Amino acid sequence: MKFAKYLFIFVGVIFLTLVAIGIFKTDYQSHASIEINASKSQVFAVYNNPLLYKRWMTNYQSLEQIEGQINEVGNKHRLNFTTGSGEISSLEQTLLAYKADELIRYSYQNQWLEGTSTAIFEQTDSGTTKLSLTLNYTGKGIVQNALLFLLGSTIDEGHQHNLEQLKELIEESQPDAFEDSLRE
Template sequence: MKFVKYFFIVIGVILLTLVAIGIFKTDYQSKASIEIEAPQHQVFAVYNNPLLYKHWMTNYQGFEQLEGQMNELGNKHRLKFTTGSGEITTINQTLAQFKPNELISYNYENQWLEGTSKTTFTDTGNGTTKIDLRLDYTGRGIVQNSLLFLLSSTIDQGHQHNLEQLKSLIEDSKPEGLEYTTE
């Protein structure tokens, strides 16, 4: 009987801790970066091409243009991904900043979270391009914030993994063949 009592006390403390985290910890940040052996304009073009997302974004399922034109500030689109349980989840993005070959920034949201992403592309001067990705986000409630707290290192690893897949895609292929133009 004492075991059951202590078991429920421990479970209660864990749940209260998660609720407290969900209330007080609401802002999260994820960063990832990588250097790719290719010119800046080619890295940017591959990164910014929705037709190539399936080759480097984990669990990517689709892209849907909602409003505006590609690379036009304020344009909106929806990305679709599969979750660990095999369900489809979406994230809506609105282009907030765009400087060709240098910067792409989105505001994004779905049923679980909202935030901003900023990706910068820097020519290192030695034939490589450095990508820096930063995401600032918050959950849409106490439960979501608690889950984001528990998953934050997994989220960081996921973004880094995607950049590593992008690096492989570019370096193992002919980037000029992957380039996307909006002409």
């Protein structure tokens, strides 16, 4: 009987802690960055090309244009991803800022969360391109906020993994190196 009592108290404390987190912790931020051995314009072009998303974004399925034109501030589209259970999850994005070869900023939302993502492209002194991705987001309820708190490091790892896949895609293709070899 004592074991059941302590188990019930333990589960209750965990539950109340998660509720408190969901109420008081509502803003989250995720960072990922990578240096890619390619020009800033090449990194920007591959990152911003919806035809290549499937090659570097984990679980990406499709993009549906909702309104406006791609790369036009205010344009809206829906990204569709496959979840671990095989269902399709959507994320609606609105382009907030766009500066070719330098910056892309979106607001996004789905049934669970909303936020902004900012990708900044910088040429380094060594000739590589540093791509920095920052996401600010909040859950749309107490449960979502508690889950975001618990999944924070997994979210960071997922964004970093996507950038590593992007790096691999770009560095393996290297069209400039291919063009140089054709001239020889």
